[in-house]
Amino acid sequence: MKRVVLYSSNSKRRDASSNCTVFPRWAEQWDEVASRHPNCELYLVVQLNGRYFLDIYDGELICEPKRMHVVVLPMEAKHAEFVEAVTALSPDVAVAIPGPVSGYDWNGLRDATIAEALRQRGIETICYTPKTAMDCFDKWRTHEVLKAEGFRVADVFYVHHELFTTNKLGDACTGNVYAEYVLWEVQNMEMPVVIKSTTGSSSMGIHIAQDFDDARDFLLSEELVEDVVVEQFLNGVEYSTEVHGCAGNYVVSYPYLEFSSTPSELKDPLGTDMLKIGPIVDPNLHVEELRAELARMANLMGFAGIMNVDLVLVDGEWYILEINNRWSGITTLVTASQGRLPYDVYVDQAIPPQKDYGDRANLTYACQFKMREGNLDALARIADEPSITSIIQYEVRMPGREPFVLSDAVMGGFASMRELLDGFDALQKAYPEQIPAQLAKALRERVDA
Ligand SMILES: Nc1ncnc2c1ncn2[C@@H]1O[C@H](COP(=O)(O)OP(=O)(O)O)[C@@H](O)[C@H]1O
Numbered sequence: 001m002k003r004v005v006l007y008s009s010n011s012k013r014r015d016a017s018s019n020c021t022v023f024p025r026w027a028e029q030w031d032e033v034a035s036r037h038p039n040c041e042l043y044l045v046v047q048l049n050g051r052y053f054l055d056i057y058d059g060e061l062i063c064e065p066k067r068m069h070v071v072v073l074p075m076e077a078k079h080a081e082f083v084e085a086v087t088a089l090s091p092d093v094a095v096a097i098p099g100p101v102s103g104y105d106w107n108g109l110r111d112a113t114i115a116e117a118l119r120q121r122g123i124e125t126i127c128y129t130p131k132t133a134m135d136c137f138d139k140w141r142t143h144e145v146l147k148a149e150g151f152r153v154a155d156v157f158y159v160h161h162e163l164f165t166t167n168k169l170g171d172a173c174t175g176n177v178y179a180e181y182v183l184w185e186v187q188n189m190e191m192p193v194v195i196k197s198t199t200g201s202s203s204m205g206i207h208i209a210q211d212f213d214d215a216r217d218f219l220l221s222e223e224l225v226e227d228v229v230v231e232q233f234l235n236g237v238e239y240s241t242e243v244h245g246c247a248g249n250y251v252v253s254y255p256y257l258e259f260s261s262t263p264s265e266l267k268d269p270l271g272t273d274m275l276k277i278g279p280i281v282d283p284n285l286h287v288e289e290l291r292a293e294l295a296r297m298a299n300l301m302g303f304a305g306i307m308n309v310d311l312v313l314v315d316g317e318w319y320i321l322e323i324n325n326r327w328s329g330i331t332t333l334v335t336a337s338q339g340r341l342p343y344d345v346y347v348d349q350a351i352p353p354q355k356d357y358g359d360r361a362n363l364t365y366a367c368q369f370k371m372r373e374g375n376l377d378a379l380a381r382i383a384d385e386p387s388i389t390s391i392i393q394y395e396v397r398m399p400g401r402e403p404f405v406l407s408d409a410v411m412g413g414f415a416s417m418r419e420l421l422d423g424f425d426a427l428q429k430a431y432p433e434q435i436p437a438q439l440a441k442a443l444r445e446r447v448d449a
Pocket residue numbers: 154194196200201202203204206231232233234235238265266267310321322
């Protein structure tokens with residue numbers, strides 16, 4: 001019996017009323033994964049705020065997996081408590097499963113330091129290094145690392161906010177020379193530019209400046225309180241993909257097209273008009289070259305678990321926009337195409353599968369869309385449709401925005417893009433209240449284009 005201990009820390013102090021309901025339940029998904037590994041003892045060490053791992057309702061665990069053991073740490077547990085809890089289980093191998101979090105998307109950083117501490121105790125642990133976590137968390141660092149290794153990225157200029165706004169020298173100084181330098185450099189950039197926080201997520205606070213005056217005003221505005229990058233605007237088509245695995249054993253997914261049924265400059269990951277579809281295997285788009293580049297990146301950076309890479313295709317050339325070192329907004333989509341569950345990706349690192357998920361022949365077409373549906377009975381009916389692989393319903397609470405409910409659905413298992421479109425049409429016609437006809441139309445138009 002091999003003992004595999006999966007762990008995921010989460011810095012969110014979550015309100016008990018902020019619920020998340022999943023079809024099929026997380027517990028059922030864990031049990032399905034566990035049933036594939038009868039010679040394995042699976043343990044899960046998580047916190048009560050771990051939204052993607054436990055079925056929690058009103059702050060209580062409402063359903064637990066039967067085929068694995070769960071250790072629930074208190075919401076306040078940090079690095080040390082995780083190291084002790086995982087050590088106490090004497091794992092043959094520990095596996096980090098970093099999850100997303102709003103605000104600062106930094107859970108992977110803690111999971112990586114936990115991994116280092118476990119390794120120092122002689123426990124084999126699968127996770128990337130803290131350096132790689134930082135290189136992904138900080139968009140400026142991502143740019144520097146990728147550029148130095150010859151990957152295609154947008155031109156970027158970094159602005160140290162404290163220095164840019166400093167007044168420390170007072171009257172002893174005639175002016176802020178660093179600010180002068182920054183504005184000089186920005187003035188020489190090709191417009192438009194994108195200005196974004198080095199540690200931002202979910203497209204929050206991103207500003208597209210059309211000209212230099214616009215960029216300068218934004219940089220000088222009082223609302224800006226953190227370091228940013230000023231980045232060349234990439235006028236292209238957005239895609240996203242994932243790399244799964246660790247230590248040289250990587251599955252690089254094909255890209256998935258992401259678009260909005262209502263035109264917008266910025267991707268709104270929480271928008272209900274957002275559609276994602278794939279895998280995109282078109283050789284005219286040089287997808288195999290892209291995959292080879294991403295495999296090179298995975299090896300260089302020592303990827304582990306699920307790594308999500310945002311891409312922009314500009315005139316036939318792939319640009320890497322950012323790396324999310326965690327379970328991502330397309331994980332349920334990519335794994336639906338692969339015919340496995342997200343949790344399989346983590347366990348498969350410890351016990352390699354027979355199937356090659358990088359092989360096109362093993363993939364089916366899938367699509368992801370969002371609904372504003374809050375009624376759980378209605379969602380349960382949609383989730384029962386054979387083509388639906390998962391629905392995750394959760395409440396979004398963001399500063400400056402009224403809380404709202406979002407239901408994120410994935411349908412998959414289609415042999416061709418055509419069949420997927422027909423399947424989506426049929427689903428839309430069956431549930432017109434939940435799925436606007438506009439989505440089906442936009443999907444068809446986009447695929448035909
Ligand atoms: N250089 C760029 N060119 C064009 N669009 C961009 C650029 N940078 C960001 N965007 C837009 O903003 C979105 C979010 O940017 P991203 O760098 O992925 O940060 P995050 O997803 O962490 O907020 C992108 O999906 C894209 O729509």
